[in-house]
Amino acid sequence: MTELTNDLFLRACLRQDVERTPVWMMRQAGRYLPEYRATRQGAGGFLNLCKTPELACEVSIQPIDLIGVDAAIMFSDILVVPEAMGMELTFGVGEGPKFPQPIRSRADIEKLPVPDPEDELGYVMATIQLIRKELAGRVPLIGFTGSPWTLATYMVEGGGSKNYSQIKAMMYNDPEALHLLLDKLADAVAAYLNAQIANGVQAVQIFDTWGGILTTRDYREFSLTYMQKIIDKLNREHEGRRVPVILYTKGGMGWLEAIAETGCDVVGLDWSIDIDVARARIGDKVALQGNMDPTMLYANPERIRGEVKDILSRFGHGNGHVFNLGHGITPDVPVAHAKAFIQAVKEESGRYHG
Numbered sequence: 585m586t587e588l589t590n591d592l593f594l595r596a597c598l599r600q601d602v603e604r605t606p607v608w609m610m611r612q613a614g615r616y617l618p619e620y621r622a623t624r625q626g627a628g629g630f631l632n633l634c635k636t637p638e639l640a641c642e643v644s645i646q647p648i649d650l651i652g653v654d655a656a657i658m659f660s661d662i663l664v665v666p667e668a669m670g671m672e673l674t675f676g677v678g679e680g681p682k683f684p685q686p687i688r689s690r691a692d693i694e695k696l697p698v699p700d701p702e703d704e705l706g707y708v709m710a711t712i713q714l715i716r717k718e719l720a721g722r723v724p725l726i727g728f729t730g731s732p733w734t735l736a737t738y739m740v741e742g743g744g745s746k747n748y749s750q751i752k753a754m755m756y757n758d759p760e761a762l763h764l765l766l767d768k769l770a771d772a773v774a775a776y777l778n779a780q781i782a783n784g785v786q787a788v789q790i791f792d793t794w795g796g797i798l799t800t801r802d803y804r805e806f807s808l809t810y811m812q813k814i815i816d817k818l819n820r821e822h823e824g825r826r827v828p829v830i831l832y833t834k835g836g837m838g839w840l841e842a843i844a845e846t847g848c849d850v851v852g853l854d855w856s857i858d859i860d861v862a863r864a865r866i867g868d869k870v871a872l873q874g875n876m877d878p879t880m881l882y883a884n885p886e887r888i889r890g891e892v893k894d895i896l897s898r899f900g901h902g903n904g905h906v907f908n909l910g911h912g913i914t915p916d917v918p919v920a921h922a923k924a925f926i927q928a929v930k931e932e933s934g935r936y937h938g
């Protein structure tokens with residue numbers, strides 16, 4: 585096992601001492617990088633890229649070399665899990681993901697198998713092993729999944745959605761059917777994350793991108809419960825280190841206390857809350873990840889630095905902050921701005937530590 589040369593991210597997740605605040609970006613491997621676009625082109629499409637470990641490894645490493653982030657995230661997509669459960673998945677150019685045959689009935693749900701991650705998702709495991717080898721301990725590797733609720737939303741809607749009419753109708757008309765789906769997904773995702781950990785990821789993030797469309801009661805019943813079930817099943821130690829769990833619910837800032845109670849190590853913040861307020865609410869229980877507005881990266885580097893300084897000073901002195909955006913970096917951000925953001929966190933955060 586290679587020693588990590590930079591383990592700031594893992595230490596910050598566990599609220600241990602760091603010399604400066606670590607930083608990475610959600611969706612850091614992606615279209616804003618010309619090098620990513622070139623590799624994807626060569627792969628012949630997004631899903632091929634996900635399924636070719638050498639190329640998925642290459643694009644995972646790009647933001648380490650080009651942008652200087654403190655953690656790598658394995659390159660894949662949350663929707664490979666439903667695909668491994670037998671659902672046809674397409675990514676049309678400029679269209680976003682589509683399931684041409686969405687789940688619409690209890691019978692569809694009963695037919696869905698729980699995949700064996702080492703088999704149907706073996707290409708992800710091969711990618712993880714390659715990335716670990718290629719990183720050679722430079723920075724830790726993050727694995728991830730979608731939350732059961734977020735995956736179910738895509739599977740039932742058949743793709744992105746404006747009004748969530750199908751999933752909400754199912755939730756209110758036939759909650760038992762939806763619970764059956766969420767329970768299957770929780771089992772599938774827990775096994776998938778444990779396989780990622782066994783193959784070498786050093787932290788995991790659960791993306792609950794659509795949790796925020798729920799009412800408070802429905803969030804507890806249909807999203808949080810299943811993330812809790814996953815967390816309870818995870819192997820939290822590997823290679824002699826704790827494997828931190830990051831839970832990110834976009835639009836969930838009203839529910840921070842409940843999220844922190846799941847036993848996750850880190851709560852991901854979107855940009856709608858001031859980080860000092862979040863710290864006062866849950867900072868004694870968990871580390872915080874976030875939370876600059878991703879569209880701040882359209883501003884000039886001076887403005888970006890000003891925002892970084894503001895967020896750092898709001899968090900204040902002490903441990904337990906992983907700097908990130910409040911959601912994924914967008915495709916039309918200039919690379920120079922992404923670099924300036926990472927550089928600003930590195931240069932401005934030392935004064936809050938030690």
Ligand code: CP3
Binds near residue numbers: 612613659663793
């Ligand atoms: O963070 C990373 O660098 C790792 C890669 C990663 C991707 N998707 C690659 C990707 C991660 C962590 C995801 C997660 C994901 N996928 C989420 C949760 C996070 C979030 O942003 O809320 C969701 C909802 C998806 C589903 C998905 N995949 C959508 C909605 C889209 C299309 C939207 C878009 O940005 O185009 C994708 C495609 C996708 N996943 C791309 C990338 C780099 C773009 C595909 C391309 O190269 O054309």
